[in-house]
Amino acid sequence: xxxxxxxxxxxxxxxxxxxxxxxxxxxxxxxxxxxxxxxxxxxxxxxxxxxxxxxxxxxxxxxxxxxxxxxxxxxxxxxxxxxxxxxxxxxxxxxxxxxxxxxxxxxxxxxxxxxxxxxxxxxxxxxxxxxxxxxxxxxxxxxxxxxxxxxxxxxxxxxxxxxxxxxxxxxxxxxxxxxxxxxxxxxxxxxxxxxxxxxxxxxxxxxxxxxxxxxxxxxxxxxxxxxxxxxxxxxxxxxxxxxxxxxxxxxxxxxxxxxxxxxxxxxxxxxxxxxxxxxxxxxxxxxxxxxxxxxxxxxxxxxxxxxxxxxxxxxxxxxxxxxxxxxxxxxxxxxxxxxxxxxxxxxxxxxxxxxxxxxxxxxxxxxxxxxxxxxxxxxxxxxxxxxxxxxxxxxxxxxxxxxxxxxxxxxxxxxxxxxxxxxxxxxxxxxxxxxxxxxxxxxxxxxxxxxxxxxxxxxxxxxxxxxxxxxxxxxxxxxxxxxxxxxxxxxxxxxxxxxxxxxxxxxxxxxxxxxxxxxxxxxxxxxxxxxxxxxxxxxxxxxxxxxxxxxxxxxxxxxxxxxxxxxxxxxxxxxxxxxxxxxxxxxxxxxxxxxxxxxxxxxxxxxxxxxxxxxxxxxxxxxxxxxxxxxxxxxxxxxxxxxxxxxxxxxxxxxxxxxxxxxxxxxxxxxxxxxxxxxxxxxxxxxxxxxxxxxxxxxxxxxxxxxxxxxxxxxxxxxxxxxx
Ligand SMILES: *Cc1c(COP(=O)(O)O)cnc(C)c1O
Numbered sequence: 241x242x243x244x245x246x247x248x249x250x251x252x253x254x255x256x257x258x259x260x261x262x263x264x265x266x267x268x269x270x271x272x273x274x275x276x277x278x279x280x281x282x283x284x285x286x287x288x289x290x291x292x293x294x295x296x297x298x299x300x301x302x303x304x305x306x307x308x309x310x311x312x313x314x315x316x317x318x319x320x321x322x323x324x325x326x327x328x329x330x331x332x333x334x335x336x337x338x339x340x341x342x343x344x345x346x347x348x349x350x351x352x353x354x355x356x357x358x359x360x361x362x363x364x365x366x367x368x369x370x371x372x373x374x375x376x377x378x379x380x381x382x383x384x385x386x387x388x389x390x391x392x393x394x395x396x397x398x399x400x401x402x403x404x405x406x407x408x409x410x411x412x413x414x415x416x417x418x419x420x421x422x423x424x425x426x427x428x429x430x431x432x433x434x435x436x437x438x439x440x441x442x443x444x445x446x447x448x449x450x451x452x453x454x455x456x457x458x459x460x461x462x463x464x465x466x467x468x469x470x471x472x473x474x475x476x477x478x479x480x481x482x483x484x485x486x487x488x489x490x491x492x493x494x495x496x497x498x499x500x501x502x503x504x505x506x507x508x509x510x511x512x513x514x515x516x517x518x519x520x521x522x523x524x525x526x527x528x529x530x531x532x533x534x535x536x537x538x539x540x541x542x543x544x545x546x547x548x549x550x551x552x553x554x555x556x557x558x559x560x561x562x563x564x565x566x567x568x569x570x571x572x573x574x575x576x577x578x579x580x581x582x583x584x585x586x587x588x589x590x591x592x593x594x595x596x597x598x599x600x601x602x603x604x605x606x607x608x609x610x611x612x613x614x615x616x617x618x619x620x621x622x623x624x625x626x627x628x629x630x631x632x633x634x635x636x637x638x639x640x641x642x643x644x645x646x647x648x649x650x651x652x653x654x655x656x657x658x659x660x661x662x663x664x665x666x667x668x669x670x671x672x673x674x675x676x677x678x679x680x681x682x683x684x685x686x687x688x689x690x691x692x693x694x695x696x697x698x699x700x701x702x703x704x705x706x707x708x709x710x711x712x713x714x715x716x717x718x719x720x721x722x723x724x725x726x727x728x729x730x731x732x733x734x735x736x737x738x739x740x741x742x743x744x745x746x747x748x749x750x751x752x753x754x755x756x757x758x759x760x761x762x763x764x765x766x767x768x769x770x771x772x773x774x775x776x777x778x779x780x781x782x783x784x785x786x787x788x789x790x791x792x793x794x795x796x797x798x799x800x801x802x803x804x805x806x807x808x809x810x811x812x813x814x815x816x817x818x819x820x821x822x823x824x825x826x827x828x829x830x831x832x833x834x835x836x837x838x839x840x841x842x843x844x845x846x847x848x849x850x851x852x853x854x855x856x857x858x859x860x861x862x863x864x865x866x867x868x869x870x871x872x873x874x875x876x877x878x879x880x881x882x883x884x885x886x887x888x889x890x891x892x893x894x895x896x897x898x899x900x901x902x903x904x905x906x907x908x909x910x911x912x913x914x915x916x917x918x919x920x921x922x923x924x925x926x927x928x929x930x931x932x933x934x935x936x937x938x939x940x941x942x943x944x945x946x947x948x949x950x951x952x953x954x955x956x957x958x959x960x961x962x963x964x
Contacts, residue, residue, distance in 0.1 A: 250298050250424060257309050259319070262326045267297035268427045269460040271329060273364045274383055274659040276667060278325045285312055295823070296366035299425045332386075332462060340389020341680075346949050349390060352957040355517035356382060356394045357506055357527035359499075360487060361466060365823035367426055367459070368402030368419045369468070371487055371788075372751040373848050374561055376822065378523050379461075380657035384941035386462025387659075387679075390949065393515055395506040395527070397498065398423065398457050398468035399487045406786045406819040410728045412802030416789040418486065423457055428468065431456040431513065440473065441508040443500055445480075448582045452480050454505045456513070467513075469505045489789065496571050496579060499609070503529025507537070519956040521557040521948075522617065525569055525609035531556065531616040532597075536586050545588040549616060554961025557952045558617035560610055560649075562845050563630045564755060570606040571598075602637050614638050614649075618959075619952040622651040624866050627845040652951070653867055654846040655944030658682050658936065661852040663830035665705045669694065683943040688933040696925045697918070703833075703857055703928070704741070710831025711739050714782070714817055721818075734805035736815025739780055743813070744912045746861075747832030747853070749784040749820050752794035755843040758785065759800050761836070763897030765809075771904055772813040777913045779904070780813040782832060784820035825849065830856035833912065833924075838896060841865035841884035854879065854935035857928040861903060863896065871935055878930040880908060 251264045263281065272278035282297045283290045285308050293299040312318040337343050337350050360375030361367075361382070370376060378394075385392040402419030409415060423430070433439045442451035453476050457468040471484040483497050507530050510517060522528055531552055538548030561567070573595060584594035597615055598607030614620055614635060622631040628651030633644040659679050662670065670678045674690045681687045718735035721727040739745070750756050761768060761781070772779050783801050787794030798816070805814040817824060829835065835853035837844070837860065844866035851867060854860060859879040862868045872881035880903050885895035912924050937943065 250427075250429075251301055254301055254304075255306055256301065257313060260309055260312060260322065262322075262329075263297075263301060266325070266329060267301055268429070269329070269462065270363050270367075270383075270427060271332065271386070271460075271462040272297065274657065275325070275328070276664050277321060278329070281312075281318075281322055281325060284318060285309065294366045295364070296425065298427050299366075302425065335389070337389050337391075341387075341946075342389040342391075342949070345946075346954060349949065349953065349957055352391065352518040352962075353515065354385075354390065354392045354953065354957070355506075355510060355515075355520045355530075356385075356392050356523065357502065357521065357530055358394070358396055358523035359502060359526035361394065361396050362822055363459075363461060363466075365821045368405075368421065368821065369396065369399050369487065370822075371403040371786075373846075374524060377561075377654055377848060380655070380660060380941045381523070381945065382461050382464045382466065383657045383660060384945045386464045388942070388945060388949075389463065390945070390953075392464045393510065393517065394461070394464060394466040395502070395509070395530075396466065396468055397484045397487075397502055398428070398470040400470075400472060400485045401489075403487045404786065404789060408731070408734075408798070408802060408816070408818055410731055412734075412799040414787055414795045414798050423470075426459075428457040428459050431458050431467070438473075439512055441469075441505055441512050443505045443508065444582065445497060445500065446578045450477075452476055452483075452501070454484075454501060454509070456509045467506075467509055469501050469509060471501060492571060493575060495569065496575055499526055499529055499569070500579065502527050503531070504533045506530055507533040518962050519555045519557070519953065519959075521559070521953075522613055523559055524561050525558075525613045528558075528609045528613045528616070531612065532583070532587065535616070536583070539586065539588050545593075548587075551961040552616050553618045554959040555956050556617035557619040557621070557948070557956055558613040559621050559623065559652075560613070560631055561623055562843075563627060563634060564753070564843055569609040570600075570604045571609075572606045576607045600635070600638065602634075610635070611638060619956050620649045621952065622649060623846040624653045624870065625651055626842055626866065626869050627651060630842050630845075650951070652944060652947045653870060653939070654848055654851075655939045655941045656848050656851045656855070657941040658855060661826070661829065661855060663706050663709075663826065663856050665702045665709075666830060666856050669698070669702045682940045683937055683946060685933070685937045688936055691929050691933050694929070696920050696922055699857065699925055699929065700920050706830040706856065707745065707833070708741055708831075710782075710827045711736075711741060713827050713831075714739065714815065717817065730806050733812065734802050734814075734816050736782060736805075736817065738812030739782070739815060740778065743778040743780045744834065744909060745832045746779065746781045746834045746836050747828045747858070748781060748836045749817075749825060749828050750837075750849060752785045752787040752791070752797050754791075754793055754797075755840045757838050757840060757893070758783065758797050760838045760893060760897050761900060762800070762804060763893060764901065765804075767901050769809050769811075771901065771909070773811045774909070777909050778811075778813065779909060780815070781836075782815045782817060782828065784817040784824055784828065786820055825852065829853045829858060832858055834858065834908065835860045835862070836900075837862035837868070838882075838900065839863055839865050840892070851935055851939040854931040854939070857932055859927045859931045861900070861908060867939060871939060873930075873934065876907070877927060878934045879927065 358378035360370040362370030362376035362379040382394050400421050405417040407415040431439045440453045444451045453473045455470045455473045459466040472481045534552045535548045598612045600608040600611040622628040632647035636644045636647050673694050714736045802816050805816050829852035847866040850860045861880040864881045882899045885892045
């Protein structure tokens, strides 16, 4: 059945002048998020409103005073930029696919559509349907797919309360404030049928006679379409309407219901819209029920379970993202009985056979979504070289008789979408020094040779601009919190009012998962205080990050940092910025001087924030785990690496904290403050430039996606599973 999308009603009551009418189209496609010149068209009409609407162009246009359009209309330069952006936008949308990267290098894939499933997508801070790195990676993946011209449809859930907005109490305790996402104020449109009625699909829970009804929202991401399923639909029982509303809230049963909606509902939504993917990528095990639904379809069409499973395997890619056991969903058999008793007969299986699909004796006795995914996907990968080794050992028992190094799981190291993560001042520097086509040839190391031609003066000036943008941004955030009246003076101190533009600034921002050890640098507080308070060579640290709402331990770590930030002995040189999200991340990764990462190895599967820092000329100081093990040069010429300690627990922490202090005292602080007569730190800049040159080509989403295409997508798309 062909389907159509409801007309864009988002701007029905807004009168945009004819000359600027296409702003509405730009607002409804997230392409603007990685095209700074498109973003500036909104920004320049009303910078303050752009900021207060969270850079959400849909809300922005809905709230803009119509008089403001006159600013643009009266400015020939604005109109010229508008025309150029619209022309590029149309060229992107209407391009003959044969001219794209995929058309040139993997033309077979133009006849195939990939379905990419992920429980979260981090695309922009105004669409808070992600919690951390996994979601941001999924977002970067589909943005790059758009750039390369790969035909992709993506599937996820519309979380109306998003993840959480973080507020800290005067006591430093994290409050989990739900976001409030109104689909009409987002770049999303409801998918409708030929009669203009909302298109619904149905998924059975524990009582198959009362299936749940799901609506489908469409979000445009360049040339890629993302479909978001939504259980908040009239006619559904009240208790079911909030199932898809929060990302990672609730208990195991809630989680299982969400995953049923994503997996089973996702396949049915694509079918209902007449979309026929020929290969499928499950980003982490959360979406693994989509595999069962596809098996069910084949069995309904007459295949045996084994034949059906073989077809599904041949056409499926599965990526696992963490070696942390708690990161893998496991559902108790009682829950599986409740929700799948009506389902397994449709697969041609009995209970035992069905539960065996999710068995992983080594770690548990429940239904393990990662084990299920490994069993039903022939293309399997981890996300860094080291994570590949760990994964093969961790899951070796799924392949009895195989040694870990024979386990058929490969790795594709993560990468970041450079046009998204390169800060505007740095991107203009690249435009000017490399040429505007650096984005299209970013995976070629030769592209980045030109970095050496940039004068140190110019390079430093651009970095200092990003740094002062960060500090101004942090001040403005805390000023607003103060003005809102619920912030006490001690909280203002913790938010970083004393940060200095001239001091070496360390950034540490990530989810407060325990293995990331956010408080490691406080291991010896006296020594840290001496480093920070050196009157000649001061050092300051900016922290940010959210703890999972159910993670008391993570919240205590945040509280500890908050108290340290207020402690006079650290001289106001520690700040905690509330509400870490993609917006704050963009300021931090470009605006600090050094990016710190000290996970407990080998638990950081890849990590991506350090890549974002490096491409902006901010070197890393990091434990050699995940991606940094592959990127670091042993002479420290592109950043600083710390060998993981062979010890365990407290002794390991002590050892690694010592190594951090020593690196700061002996090498990093002296290097930063070694200034020539002009006040420029030439030795530091050499490291920063080398960070860009070595990280940008190899840790870009472009390199990553091309690797997926050549090694995993082509075999899946052209496999025998796609016999017609
Ligand atoms: C990039 C990013 C992450 C992932 O960072 P890691 O280094 O992998 O921990 C998490 N959250 C946000 C908001 C990000 O932008």
